[in-house]
Amino acid sequence: MTLPPHRTPPEPSWRKPVGMLLMLLYIAVYAMIVGLASGWLTALPTPLMVAAYLVLGVAWLAPLRPLLVWMNTGRWRAGR
Template identity: 50%
Template sequence: MSIDPRHYHQPSWRKPVGMFAIVGLIAAWAIMVGSLSGLIGALPMWVQAPIYVVLGIIWIWILPLRRLLAWMETGRWR
């Protein structure tokens, strides 16, 4: 079985670099949350939940990862 050269795609170096960046962002988020846990933990539960949701969804997933994933696929940040 031979590989048709028209359909062969060389893997991009951006994907492994992007995966390491994602792991780094998650680690940075975990360190940040751990360091702020004393302050956030002193707040009432109904205040803590929105803080964690906003920090988790917006700060980690929507803002940096959307562009990072686009860069991994296309090579462009936008």
């Protein structure tokens, strides 16, 4: 039994596994950098330390957007 052309599943992309490995590598490096900076961060007053950890806890997401776009489209920038 063959599927009609409009129901044929797309070919698997190599970009998704490669992108996942790059994401894991990026997160590991980012975590190491934040871990190395933790000695300096703990010397800050508590409100500044909390603010720094909040910023650092969210800041890792922004650089991943182009990678996610590339994984899904094959281009580094999202189409407008």
